[in-house]
Amino acid sequence: NAGVTQTPKFQVLKTGQSMTLQCAQDMNHNSMYWYRQDPGMGLRLIYYSASEGTTDKGEVPNGYNVSRLNKREFSLRLESAAPSQTSVYFCASSEQERGTQYFGPGTRLTVL
């Protein structure tokens, strides 16, 4: 039982490049989330998926897209990376919308 897994752990991109961050959970949770964490800012919600087949914007969705591929997987895509997207990205899941959220180990992204 791995919980929430994220790939890659580290990534360096050049401005304008695209990439997809992968997240998977094996806890049969319905809801999944993407956050970013920046120094002095706390974690901020980018997008979330309350259940399979639905996605909604969070606090800071601009520059990102998401796909809830199936119940297990929720990916985050940067179409044209910008230095302002340099951050640590965390994926989380919860059994239902009102449940405790469990976080993955994070992806450290640097955009040059």
Next chain:
Amino acid sequence: RKEVEQDPGPFNVPEGATVAFNCTYSNSASQSFFWYRQDCRKEPKLLMSVYSSGNEDGRFTAQLNRASQYISLLIRDSKLSDSATYLCVVSLTGGGNKLTFGTGTQLKVEL
């Protein structure tokens, strides 16, 4: 004004000390409250939920004051392993999907 405010610290305390953190939140409609713990370069993990009547989990005690809109966390008999950043988290709904995180309070427990 930030929605959830915390003193960033660091709080440097000797092993065995009692330490308390406070957190204030701005939205009076907030309904659920949590403390998460985050170790350096790791993911946040739920430490405990905070209930209106206050609650205790071993050496940790959480209190909620809705009238003053603040939440507290008390750690008794601090251990070296308690060194971490403690995140105050507030939700507008009954639980999970719209969590608002504070920036965290750093605790360093020393010998």
